[in-house]
Ligand SMILES: C[C@](O)(CO)[C@H](O)COP(=O)(O)OP(=O)(O)OC[C@H]1O[C@@H](n2ccc(N)nc2=O)[C@H](O)[C@@H]1O
């Protein structure tokens with residue numbers, strides 16, 4: 001067993017997202033199609049024989065102890081009782097708080113990577129249950145496959161989606177996930193549908209219930225969405241602020257990305273069904 005692992009932490013898009021209810025604890029019941037994409041942060045986890053957990057590359061704006069990577073490592077230490085520690089480093093490419101799930105994915109990669117490095121032998125189910133304490137999106141990254149999700153995002157059914165090219169833009173505004181979920185005007189009573197219905201409907205019928213309220217509260221998101229929709233069907237991911245447009249070809253995506261890049265931080269990514277983390281861990 002090597003004493004160091006370098007692993008990807010990919011982003012996700014919510015190809016559709018319906019809000020079908022609200023639980024007593026305030027969390028919302030969702031129905032969503034998660035798609036993993038080929039845009040990733042890169043993490044290196046190095047074994048320490050003492051119990052220290054140390055993030056050697058601080059993430060700007062996030063205190064060491066609040067960082068989801070550090071919290072994931074400490075959670076796994078507590079749950080397993082291990083006396084081992086780790087140094088963590090990150091090459092951050094994913095925008096933070098953009099609806100791409102970067103923080104949750106970082107946490108999932110730390111949980112799955114340290115499980116291997118520390119030779120704990122925990123199952124994916126056990127890691128996903130632990131990860132849910134850190135964020136609603138951690139389980140899908142642990143399971144590492146595009147999925148239909150219900151509950152608050154933890155009841156997962158693996159699905160195979162089309163794998164188009166996406167242009168993803170960040171409308172340079174920070175959207176607060178808790179504020180959107182607290183908004184009195186948020187649609188939270190969409191009628192539940194079956195997974196089969198969601199998949200049959202296909203992309204032309206997919207929508208994100210957060211999109212109207214995010215567009216209303218953040219005019220820069222509305223403006224960017226209008227701009228992107230001229231070129232291809234476009235949608236908000238999660239609670240934003242990132243938007244994605246869907247293309248059949250890489251060439252078409254790159255042409256629009258070139259224009260978008262003149263106004264906003266822009267990425268081109270391909271939809272995947274299996275997470276690169278699975279490949280890297282040899283699962
Ligand atoms: C909207 C999604 O992006 C869809 O993928 C995610 O469910 C959000 O996941 P996340 O950013 O990891 O969110 P968390 O850190 O778990 O929750 C942030 C806050 O959003 C609200 N929240 C989140 C998820 C959910 N299903 N219902 C909620 O009401 C809660 O107020 C929570 O305190």
Ligand SMILES: Nc1ncnc2c1ncn2[C@@H]1O[C@H](COP(=O)(O)OP(=O)(O)OP(=O)(O)O)[C@@H](O)[C@H]1O
Nearest residue numbers: 067068096097098099100101102103104106137238
């Ligand atoms: N390693 C980390 N990377 C990114 N954000 C982190 C990390 N650790 C803690 N955070 C905090 O978590 C917040 C949410 O980050 P994240 O990138 O997961 O949001 P998101 O893309 O909106 O995710 P979601 O789609 O789950 O809403 C950040 O604004 C930041 O304060």
